[in-house]
Amino acid sequence: MxxxxxxxxxxxxxxxxxxxxxxxxxxxxxxxxxxxxxxxxxxxxxxxxxxxxxxxxxxxxxxxxxxxxxxxxxxxxxxxxxxxxxxxxxxxxxxxxxxxxxxxxxxxxxxxxxxxxxxxxxxxxxxxxxxxxxxxxxxxxxxxxxxxxxxxxxxxxxFSDDKLKLSDYVANGAFSRAMARDDSQDLAIFRGDEEDAALADALGRLVRARKNILISGGTSTGKTTFLNSLGCEVPDDERVITIEDTKELQLELPNLVRLLSNEDKHVTPQLLVKLCLRFRPDRIVVGEVRGGEAYDFIQALSTGHDGGMGSIHSNDARGGLMRLETLAMLGIPPGSGWTLTYMRKVIADCFDYVIQLRRTGGKRHVSEIVEIKGYKDDDYILHRHF
Known part of the structure; x- marks a missing residue:
């Protein structure tokens, strides 16, 4: 050898x-x-x-x-x-x-x-x-x-070869109430009157509560810069995988893997979103959702990878969701039978908030913060907090 x-x-x-x-x-x-x-x-x-x-x-x-x-x-x-x-x-x-x-x-x-x-x-x-x-x-x-x-x-x-019994789960503390779902994450983060420092504090709590967040905005509204700001709120004990097509994300975390797509070399964002699931992410951050990778991103957030963040081009928060669903439909595997209605239900289930950015004159600012409360009558149930 x-x-x-x-x-x-x-x-x-x-x-x-x-x-x-x-x-x-x-x-x-x-x-x-x-x-x-x-x-x-x-x-x-x-x-x-x-x-x-x-x-x-x-x-x-x-x-x-x-x-x-x-x-x-x-x-x-x-x-x-x-x-x-x-x-x-x-x-x-x-x-x-x-x-x-x-x-x-x-x-x-x-x-x-x-x-x-x-x-x-x-x-x-x-x-x-x-x-x-x-x-x-x-x-x-x-x-x-x-x-x-x-x-x-x-x-x-x-992968473990051990065959566990229920008694083994008991011994490992897996059935302890202390390990049950933390209901405090469901407590209201917004009161409705937040602005300035109070709004910044609420946004930080969104990130730490592992809410899935979509950053929406037009060209040059500061979406990537805002993603970097939210990234500062990610706890240091979490493992983060980022995916982007240009090196713009600047997260500073001890356990971080940064992936860069290159369509000309067949390294697509869709490939990298699938790849990152092999790297045990606690969070997935997509610099900008542009195509069929939206489908794989949504699938990842729907299967236990809470705290995901990504940005998308749109003129308003509701339009950001509509663009996300359109791009996700492009990535659906042939023959899988997904419908637009089902896609909307999945998006409503996995994304928690849309934050809309705008540029007014020379100032970039938050114009909307919308919570996705669910899906009914073929439409998203949205609640605007800001």
């Missing part, structure tokens, strides 16, 4: 030789890392789980030997590598940052080992730089820079 150094030498030499003409007399039947092609194959579904070969598994974990203790621990459910020097682990439901650093070259070599096993030529900034693989009780997701803005990112999830 080739060692990790051989893999890395192959990667480095490939970078140097990419511009050279191929030698027709030379054949390489190596089963290690395949050379990178400028025309790397694009799979219809880069996120389909592909099984790993045993040799790739060995190479992969050899390159992550620094994390051997965490990877071998039966208490570990997930290891999250946000970049080579920002690593978190989840053990027994608790998330903590590791005081460990990986060799950046070995981290890259691990990703190339994954790629070679699933028959992909990993290439940075393209859909082939997004890998989803499985082995035994592990699922491994990887994304390369520049799609991962801050550096190559990996998530290694372990």
């Amino acid at each position: 080739p060692g990790m150094s051989a893999i890395l030498e192959h990667v480095e030499s490939d970078r140097v030789d990419r511009t050279r003409a191929p030698d027709p007399n030379h054949s390489d039947n190596s089963s290690a890392v395949r050379p990178i092609s400028d025309k790397a194959p694009i799979f219809d579904d880069p996120l389909r789980v592909r099984p790993l070969e045993e040799s790739a598994v060995s190479l992969f974990f050899d390159s992550l030997s620094t994390l051997r203790e965490e990877l071998d621990s039966p208490n570990t459910s997930e290891v999250m590598i946000n970049r080579f020097d920002n690593i978190f682990v989840e053990q027994r439901g608790h998330l903590r940052r590791l005081d460990k650093t990986l060799d950046p070259r070995k981290l890259e070599g691990a990703i190339y080992a994954l790629a070679s096993s699933v028959d992909k030529s990993a290439k940075r900034g393209t859909a082939s730089g997004v890998i989803n693989a499985g082995h035994a009780n592990l699922r491994i997701a990887a994304v390369m820079t520049p799609t991962a803005i801050d550096g190559h990112a990996l998530s290694i999830r372990r």
